[in-house]
Amino acid sequence: MTDFNQAERIQQSLKKRYRAELRFRWYGRLAVGFAMLCLLALFTDIISKGIGAFRTTAISLEVTYDLEQVGVTDLANKDELLYADWDALSKQALRNQFPEVTGRKDKRELYRLVSNATGFELSKALKANPDLVGKTEQIWVLADDDIDTWYKSWLAGNPYEERLTENQIAWLTQLVADQKLNLQFNTRFFTGGDSREPEQAGVRGALMGSLLTLAVTFLLSFPIGIASAIYLEEFAPKNRLTDFIEVNINNLAAVPSIIFGLLGLAIFINFFELPRSAPLIGGLVLSLMTLPTVIITSRAAIKAVPPSIREAAIGLGASQQQVVWHHVLPLAMPGMLTGGIIGMAQALGETAPLLMIGMVAFIVDIPNGVTDPATVLPVQIFLWADSPERAFVEKTSAAIMVLLAFLILMNAAAIYLRKRLEKRW
């Protein structure tokens, strides 16, 4: 009788346990599903907003390279080239395109169809190829950002006309009818630096800035972090001092990043007088910020190396340093790399400390070295998101896409490295 009862009870509790397990699985699935949904929503939003920035509107113009008109007599004279009125070429071409425009005000409206970088572009073409002098060519020139916004919204069936005059809309409609308006791949977005004119703004400067800053961060924080981890884990005596150091490293990992920015401002810029806005300082500050992460994860990776491997090496007569170099380091390397990646990813997305050291400045030139003024991708995103021009909305999303691509590329490289280094035992 008791046996029967016990079996019955086990059966009942078993059902309950299975039900609980099933429930738990569904909670898990729901959580994962919700996370995926959020991610999907985020990506759809960013991509749908930003995809347009990879193409830009161009206007087809018949340009005559007339040196007289720009006021240049000799192409070799640099001063003349510098002060020449290159915009006259595109203005003439626009007047030829619409001969009916005569009034001063109308003409000014007409000139605003093309980007104000057009003259500069034409001068560049001429300098690269002096044979063009006196010739006439049908070429595509960059349209102004208001035109770009209008054309893209017009293509989408919902034209945004607030920033345009009636004349301009009429001319544009004619250009569209003549097939002299189209969308081209926006190379400038990937090759240009920042600009106040959205159609000329590129992400290259920020990308290079991020790359240089991260290079400095990696070169500093990875070797120093691993060296500290190895010393603390393998060589340092266990006493009050090392305990104190350990506690402080853990505390540093929790310090808000803007504090590191202030530290960088006070020490690197004010005391050492290093150049402000430079990737060098950005890298230094971000290394300070990522070092605790790298040290903590590296120490965990070293601790995870099985003691039996250490004993085997010591038993064969390896010195402490040989044990570390031959066995501990290779086995811990995948874990250390993971720590490095987490640190780098953190550094890549960091904005606050960089604001403190001047990497938020408006910088048009593309940095070529770690001491050139630069900005980084997240700061560039912040700057564009803050700009009033409507065309910067899609630029912002596109810059986010570039940042995410950078992040994914970096992580993929690290995962590949880790897989190659991983050994089983």
Place this chain on the structure above:
Amino acid sequence: MTTDANFELTNHKTVGVIETEQAKMKMRNVNIFYGDNQAIHDVSIDIGKNEVLAMIGPSGCGKSTFLRSLNRMNDTVDSCRIEGSVLLDQDDIYHQSMDPVSLRARVGMVFQKPNPFPKSIYDNIVYGPRLHGLVDSKVDMDELVETSLKRAGLWQEVKDRLKSPGTGLSGGQQQRLCIARAIAVQPEVILMDEPCSALDPIATAKIEELIQELSDNYTIAIVTHSMQQAARVSQRTAYFHLGKLIEVNPTEKVFTMPEHQLTEAYITGRFG
């Protein structure tokens, strides 16, 4: 007869014969401490040349600690402190002129759990000799790998896959690889810390056979939990109890006519 160990052991002196005629290692009045805890109390014993000495005793009796002190493996434990003298031939291994690295080239060790490096079988063998600069040329290394594996009775099984990872072998093969790795350095003494406890009976039999063959050339100290194993492979047996060396005698005598009542209690299975 009583088995009240604490009462018996307050003023214990090791019974039996601790000396041997040709001592390879001489331990005298060895005390080992972990912090404030004393793990080994006043142990004195010799290990004879080309002899197999078995150390037996219940869990936690300090036999592994004692074994590991013979090639200074305990140096890696910060809290560990040792008193007394341990002589290898005439050299005090704890004297400051003795380098632990060169000591471990002379006194090799095989561990409880097979622990090949995550490298190829070949690299496992040549690791030690390379460390000490014993081999230079490829020919020397090939020869060394072959002789070491042959001595460890593993050559026939692995000669065609020397480049495959040592961790891919079976447990018994891994342990023989570890023995081959230890003898590749040409040590004078080999310490074995329960080398068969993770192995099945067939692999164990192979290792035991190997131990007997190796004792022609090497001096071996083995810690074991299996009394049968001690009886099969060793010439002398030492019985440890609560950090004290109770009895040392020829193996036959220990298992047939133990002098001390604690030894008798242990080998007849009354505790342990």
